[in-house]
Structure formats: structure tokens, C-alpha cells
Amino acid sequence: MNLEFGFNRVTGAALAEPVLDIGDLTISYGGGTPAVQGVHLTVRPGEVVGVIGESGSGKTSLAHAVLRLLPQSAVITGQHLSLCGTDLLGAPDKTVASLRGPGAAMIFQNPMTAFSPLHTLGHQLTDLLWRDRTASKEEKRERILAVLKQVGLPDPAARLETYPFQLSGGMLQRVAIAAALLMRPSLLIADEPTTALDVTMEAQILHLMRELRAESGVAILMISHHLGVIAEICDRVAVMYAGRIVEEGTVEAIFADPRHPYTKALFACELSLIETGISRMPVIDHEALRRIAPVMRGAQ
Amino acid sequence: MTFFILRRIGLGLVILLIVALLLFGMMHMIPGDPTVVALGPRSTPEMREAFRQLMGLDRPIFEQLGLFLGRLSQGNLGEDVWSRRPVLTMILEVLPYTVTLAVASFIWAVALGIVLGCAAVVHHGRWPDWLIGVLSVGLVAVPSFVVSLYSLLIFAVTLNWLPAIGAGEPGDIMGQARALILPSFAIGLGWVGYVSRIVRAAMIEAMGEAYVRTLRSFGVPERKIIYRYALKQAFLAVLSVIAIGFGGLLTGSVFAEIVFSRPGLGKMTYDAVISRNYPVVMGTVLMTSGLYVTCMIIADVVTAFLDPRVRSAL
Ligand SMILES: Nc1ncnc2c1ncn2[C@@H]1O[C@H](COP(=O)(O)OP(=O)(O)OP(=O)(O)O)[C@@H](O)[C@H]1O
Numbered sequence: 001m002n003l004e005f006g007f008n009r010v011t012g013a014a015l016a017e018p019v020l021d022i023g024d025l026t027i028s029y030g031g032g033t034p035a036v037q038g039v040h041l042t043v044r045p046g047e048v049v050g051v052i053g054e055s056g057s058g059k060t061s062l063a064h065a066v067l068r069l070l071p072q073s074a075v076i077t078g079q080h081l082s083l084c085g086t087d088l089l090g091a092p093d094k095t096v097a098s099l100r101g102p103g104a105a106m107i108f109q110n111p112m113t114a115f116s117p118l119h120t121l122g123h124q125l126t127d128l129l130w131r132d133r134t135a136s137k138e139e140k141r142e143r144i145l146a147v148l149k150q151v152g153l154p155d156p157a158a159r160l161e162t163y164p165f166q167l168s169g170g171m172l173q174r175v176a177i178a179a180a181l182l183m184r185p186s187l188l189i190a191d192e193p194t195t196a197l198d199v200t201m202e203a204q205i206l207h208l209m210r211e212l213r214a215e216s217g218v219a220i221l222m223i224s225h226h227l228g229v230i231a232e233i234c235d236r237v238a239v240m241y242a243g244r245i246v247e248e249g250t251v252e253a254i255f256a257d258p259r260h261p262y263t264k265a266l267f268a269c270e271l272s273l274i275e276t277g278i279s280r281m282p283v284i285d286h287e288a289l290r291r292i293a294p295v296m297r298g299a300q
Numbered sequence: 301m302t303f304f305i306l307r308r309i310g311l312g313l314v315i316l317l318i319v320a321l322l323l324f325g326m327m328h329m330i331p332g333d334p335t336v337v338a339l340g341p342r343s344t345p346e347m348r349e350a351f352r353q354l355m356g357l358d359r360p361i362f363e364q365l366g367l368f369l370g371r372l373s374q375g376n377l378g379e380d381v382w383s384r385r386p387v388l389t390m391i392l393e394v395l396p397y398t399v400t401l402a403v404a405s406f407i408w409a410v411a412l413g414i415v416l417g418c419a420a421v422v423h424h425g426r427w428p429d430w431l432i433g434v435l436s437v438g439l440v441a442v443p444s445f446v447v448s449l450y451s452l453l454i455f456a457v458t459l460n461w462l463p464a465i466g467a468g469e470p471g472d473i474m475g476q477a478r479a480l481i482l483p484s485f486a487i488g489l490g491w492v493g494y495v496s497r498i499v500r501a502a503m504i505e506a507m508g509e510a511y512v513r514t515l516r517s518f519g520v521p522e523r524k525i526i527y528r529y530a531l532k533q534a535f536l537a538v539l540s541v542i543a544i545g546f547g548g549l550l551t552g553s554v555f556a557e558i559v560f561s562r563p564g565l566g567k568m569t570y571d572a573v574i575s576r577n578y579p580v581v582m583g584t585v586l587m588t589s590g591l592y593v594t595c596m597i598i599a600d601v602v603t604a605f606l607d608p609r610v611r612s613a614l
């Protein structure tokens with residue numbers, strides 16, 4: 001066990017066995033420069049860990065690697081990738097499949113494409129409960145209705161009969177969260193769950209996730225390129241840049257005193273965003289960054 | 301839904317009208333005396349005169365067009381130049397043979413094609429996929445007349461299992477069914493390869509959709525994803541292509557009809573072209589277009605029925 005991580009914990013969950021423990025993970029697509037390089041990350045029970053980084057920094061690759069959802073071209077190497085105590089690096093597909101859902105459940109970036117357009121939501125949610133061969137149709141329906149209520153979807157019974165295109169993005173993301181909850185997972189992996197939504201929806205979904213966290217105590221790996229989202233619900237945050245985690249710590253510590261130049265640049269971006277009121281995040285000037293941070297030379 | 305279907309039918313009628321106009325135009329654009337063209341150089345002057353009168357060729361062109369369309373709208377496709385029998389009657393006589401043959405070939409070929417296409421996707425990138433790929437391309441490449449001849453030689457002549465020629469006696473259902481086996485095999489075989497290829501391509505596209513990743517992320521078994529989800533999407537994607545293909549089967553069976561001496565629309569068109577029997581050619585072309593249009597309408601309606609997005613927009 002990697003004790004180093006145990007000592008670094010500030011939260012009360014420090015001594016519990018981690019739900020997710022990633023050691024020195026590297027992912028490359030078709031032999032090019034790795035999309036993720038030497039990443040260490042742990043998530044303990046009940047903990048909410050954020051991963052922040054700009055577009056293309058490897059966040060999605062990292063998240064999808066946990067459940068082996070990457071395309072065939074992706075090569076994953078490293079020390080270990082343990083989910084609920086099972087090392088999935090080099091594990092047979094069957095082992096990985098058994099943890100998909102109950103071990104970790106995913107919430108994807110774009111709720112509009114996350115469901116089949118040709119099947120009703122009820123049909124799809126029922127199919128997610130395929131593992132349960134003893135429960136009757138009615139029992140499954142009750143369970144689905146319960147989670148849909150939990151995520152605050154209005155009129156859940158009627159929604160079961162609807163098709164994805166009949167719901168808004170925000171509602172669909174609620175359904176996606178409900179689907180994840182249906183699995184009673186040990187870990188919830190949310191890959192930019194609010195990026196495809198407008199600001200009001202974003203606030204609602206974040207509120208919902210905070211509530212879930214308080215109610216169910218599920219561990220969450222929250223991926224975002226938005227500091228506000230991270231600040232809102234995370235205990236700890238890892239800052240990712242060009243496939244590496246360049247800084248990690250409690251949200252308070254990092255917000256109070258960002259060490260790494262990239263983190264500082266990220267804050268600067270966000271601040272200028274607030275000051276000028278523009279709606280798009282300015283692009284980070286990598287040349288300038290390289291000049292101020294010799295360490296990062298060659299990192300890209 | 302009713303309005304949608306009516307609109308499709310309306311569109312189909314417009315297409316048929318255009319086909320009729322093109323046919324009319326072509327008749328008049330063929331160089332030389334249309335009566336000679338229509339009746340052949342050996343026709344007597346009396347025959348030509350009679351034909352001119354019959355077709356109204358001595359009248360102004362717009363009047364002719366009006367008469368032509370007027371007759372068409374009453375279902376009158378004209379008369380066979382030689383036998384003087386109504387073309388429509390002749391077509392309706394052979395149509396059941398053609399439709400049965402096309403449906404029989406279509407059903408087994410599409411069913412097997414879908415199964416092979418799915419199997420290729422299930423074993424994507426492994427040897428069964430390769431094998432099915434080579435087999436499919438091979439099947440597409442073999443001309444149906446070659447299959448017709450060889451299957452005739454093997455199963456009818458050498459083994460004597462099945463009848464070599466004809467379509468079976470009227471009333472003898474078993475005999476008719478037996479007579480259907482070899483031709484539908486010959487016609488459908490190439491189709492198996494074609495359908496398996498397009499189904500495979502459509503399935504691979506469907507398997508790349510984001511929702512498939514969602515289902516996978518919940519551990520839903522791959523087979524369930526393939527057969528319950530991707531297949532529906534792939535089927536919708538290939539439906540219109542298959543429908544056009546079915547239209548093609550109705551006329552594309554010429555070789556099989558000739559080799560197995562079956563009556564049918566394809567053979568009738570072929571004979572009419574050879575003997576320059578223009579009213580029959582026009583009638584069969586119009587009938588074939590009508591069948592094509594019908595297939596398209598059915599495909600559109602099925603698509604609308606299966607795709608909730610289209611259905612709700614109606
Ligand atoms: N299927 C793939 N094939 C090849 N390269 C890929 C593939 N998916 C991602 N990459 C590359 O890996 C790197 C990291 O991509 P990733 O999607 O993980 O970034 P991200 O941080 O999630 O970005 P975003 O915020 O835009 O979602 C990028 O350079 C990208 O081009």
C-alpha cells in the first residue's frame with residue numbers, strides 16, 4: 001500500500017482504504033506523446049476529489065481509463081489502478097466489467113448523446129439493472145422511480161415513457177445521475193457533468209451533486225476545467241497540465257496559495273473572466289508559461 | 301401519421317408522372333418514323349397507319365400527351381403491338397411470379413445478411429470478421445447468372461433434387477415453392493454479401509456512438525448492446541438502401557428468369573426490348589417504377605414508425 005498518500009490526507013477519511021488508487025498511470029494513443037503521464041491519484045470513501053485542467057490536458061482519458069472505456073488504440077501502463085481494492089491494470093475484461101456500475105459509475109460530459117435516441121428512458125434504465133435477475137419488472141420500476149425522485153426530476157413516472165430528445169440537457173443529466181445512483185456505486189466519476197449545460201442548469205446540477213454527497217456519502221471524482229465547479233463541491237483538487245498532475249492539495253490550500261505557475265495562470269484566467277464578464281475562457285499562452293516555468297519545458 | 305403517408309403517396313405519384321413524361325418524351329425523341337421504330341422495319345404500311353391512328357400520332361403533340369396521360373390515369377397502359385392484348389393484363393399475369401420470387405430471395409438474403417453482418421461486428425477485427433468479409437465480397441462479385449447456371453446444373457441436373465425449369469403448376473403450392481428455391485437462391489446469394497457489408501458498416505458506426513459507451517460503462521454485456529441497441533440504429537440506417545435494393549430485385553431477376561424459364565416482369569421487359577414492343581416496354585417500366593415507389597413509401601413509413609424523433613415530428 002502506498003502509505004505516502006495516507007499521511008498526506010487531511011480529511012478524517014485518511015486511514016480508510018481508498019476507493020480509487022491510481023499509481024504512476026501513463027496513457028498513450030497509438031504511440032504518440034502520452035495523453036496522461038505518471039499520474040498518481042487517490043480517492044477515499046466519502047471524499048470528493050476534483051481534477052482540473054484545460055481542454056486536452058488528459059482529464060477524460062484518465063477518467064475513462066479507470067473503467068477501461070478508452071478506444072483500442074489507447075495503451076495503458078503504470079504501477080497500479082485499484083478500484084475498490086481490485087487492481088485493474090492487466091486484469092481480465094470480466095473483472096473490469098464486474099466493477100462497471102457497482103464499483104464506479106460514470107456521468108458523461110454530454111447528456112444529449114449519453115442515451116440511445118431510439119429507446120425510451122425507462123427501457124434504458126431498466127437495461128442498466130440487467131445484473132439483477134431476481135427482481136421483477138415492477139421492483140425495478142420502483143427502484144428507478146425512487147432514484148429519479150431523488151435527483152429531483154419532475155413527474156418521473158411519465159418520464160419513463162419519454163425519449164431522450166424530449167427532455168432538456170439539464171433534465172437528461174439528472175437522469176444520467178439517477179442512472180449512476182441506481183448502481184449504488186462506491187465511486188461516482190463525473191466527467192465535466194455541467195460543461196454542456198447553461199449556467200442555471202449548471203448551478204442546479206452542482207447543487208444536486210452536493211446534496212447527494214451529503215446524503216449518500218458516495219466518493220466522487222469530479223472532472224472539470226472550471227475552478228468554480230471544483231471550489232463548489234470538492235475536498236481536494238489535482239491540477240492537470242499536459243497529461244501530468246502538476247499540483248495537488250486541499251481546495252482551501254490551493255485556492256489560498258497556488259504554487260505552480262500553471263495553477264496561477266488558471267486562476268488569472270478565471271479572474272479576468274469575472275472582471276471582463278466575457279463568457280469564454282481565454283486561451284492560456286503556453287509560450288509565456290514556458291518562459292516563467294522552465295520545469296515545464298518538454299512537458300507538452 | 302395519416303397525413304404523412306398521404307404526402308408520401310402524393311410524392312410517389314409525382315415521381316410516376318415524371319417517369320411517364322420521360323417515357324413519352326423518349327418515344328418522340330427516337331429518330332425516324334415512330335411507327336417504324338415501334339413496329340419494326342418489317343411492318344406493313346397498313347399496320348403503321350393503324351398504329352398511327354391507335355396512338356394518335358397524327359395529332360398535335362400536346363393533344364397526344366393529354367391522351368397518353370388520360371389513358372394512364374385510367375390504368376390503361378396500351379396494347380401489345382403484336383398480340384393486341386392489353387399491357388396491363390399481361391403485366392398482372394406475370395407480376396405474382398416476380399413478386400413471389402423477389403420476396404422469397406429478399407427475405408432469406410436479408411435475414412442471413414443481417415446475421416452475418418452482426419456476427420462480423422461481434423467478432424470485430426478477429427478471424428470470423430475477416431472470413432465473413434472475404435465471403436461477402438466474394439458473394440457480391442459472383443454474377444447471379446453464374447450462380448443460376450451452376451445451381452441448375454448441380455441441384456437440378458446432377459442431383460435431381462429440385463425442378464430445373466418453370467414456376468410450378470397453378471394450384472400446386474408445394475411444387476411452386478420447390479420451383480422457387482433455386483432461382484431465389486441464385487438471386488439472393490449476392491444480396492447476402494451486400495447486406496452483410498452494409499449492416500456491418502452501419503453497426504460499426506452505431507457502436508461508436510456515445511450512448512454505447514454509456515451502456516458499456518454500466519457493464520451492460522456487449523451482446524445486449526449489439527442486439528438490443530446498435531442493431532435497431534443500424535437497421536434504420538440501412539432500411540432505405542435495402543428498400544431500393546428490393547425494387548432492383550423486381551427487375552434484376554432477368555437472368556434467373558431466363559435460366560429457369562420462369563415467367564416474370566424482368567423476362568417480359570427483356571423480350572419486349574428485344575422485339576421493340578414499345579407499349580410493353582413502357583408499361584413494364586412504369587410498373588417497375590410504381591413498385592420502386594411503393595417500396596420507398598413502405599421504407600419511409602417503417603422508418604417513421606421505428607424512429608421516435610421522426611414519429612413525433614409527424
Ligand atoms: N481516441 C483518441 N485517439 C487519439 N488521441 C486522443 C484520443 N482521445 C484523446 N486523445 C488525445 O489525448 C489528449 C487528452 O485528451 P482528453 O480528451 O483526455 O482531454 P480532456 O482534458 O478531457 O479535454 P476536454 O476538456 O476537452 O474534454 C489530447 O491531446 C487528445 O488529442
Ligand SMILES: [Mg+2]
Nearest residue numbers: 059060061192
Ligand atoms: Mg474531456
